Amino acid sequence: MIDIPTRRTATVAVAIAIAVTWVSVITVLIAHQPDPGVESPGKLREDLTAALNEHDAEAFSELIDYPPASAGDFAKSYVDALAGRGFHDVTVKFAPDDLAPTSATVSGKLADGSAFGYPVAVAVKEKLWLLSLTPPLP
Numbered sequence: 838m839i840d841i842p843t844r845r846t847a848t849v850a851v852a853i854a855i856a857v858t859w860v861s862v863i864t865v866l867i868a869h870q871p872d873p874g875v876e877s878p879g880k881l882r883e884d885l886t887a888a889l890n891e892h893d894a895e896a897f898s899e900l901i902d903y904p905p906a907s908a909g910d911f912a913k914s915y916v917d918a919l920a921g922r923g924f925h926d927v928t929v930k931f932a933p934d935d936l937a938p939t940s941a942t943v944s945g946k947l948a949d950g951s952a953f954g955y956p957v958a959v960a961v962k963e964k965l966w967l968l969s970l971t972p973p974l975p
Contacts, residue, residue, distance in 0.1 A: 873899050873908065874965025878938050881959070881966040882929045889927040889943065892920050902960055902969045923948020931959065941968070 875881050881900065888896035898912035927945035931938030944954035957970040 872963060872965055873901060873903070873905075874962060874967035875900065876965065878931060878935060878959070878966050881968075882931065882935075882941070885941075885943070885968065886927055886929050889916070889919070889945075890925065892916050900967055902962065902967045922953075924953065 875884055884896065885900055887893070888900065894913040894916040895909070897916055898908040901908060901912065903911050924945050924947055927943060930942045930944070932940050932942070938959045941957050941959050942954055943957060944952065947953055957968050960967055960969045
């Protein structure tokens with residue numbers, strides 16, 4: 838006797854196929870995400886300064902050493918915290934030198950005209966320069 842699939846069986850099979858395809862696509866997209874960081878300390882300073890002055894959380898997320906699944910949310914919270922204080926005129930200075938920095942000082946002004954500044958660690962991972970940091974408390 839030949840089993841003829843029912844409409845319910847066919848619907849379940851199609852749903853399973855769609856779910857497997859979706860999981861596969863997401864896995865491939867995650868695996869092909871570029872690593873955070875930039876190719877030189879100068880580029881890190883330039884991109885970090887621009888991202889913070891423009892309040893660009895997406896650009897900032899590409900410069901931090903943070904788990905990829907959470908980097909976007911963390912960067913948005915970070916930039917929003919600073920934006921809430923009206924930060925502007927941000928500058929970044931490296932130490933001990935510009936060619937092989939191990940730390941950076943991010944400084945600027947707040948809406949009330951007062952200055953702010955805080956240190957962050959600079960790291961190199963797989964030849965890409967990035968920041969290792971925690972949210973500042975201005």
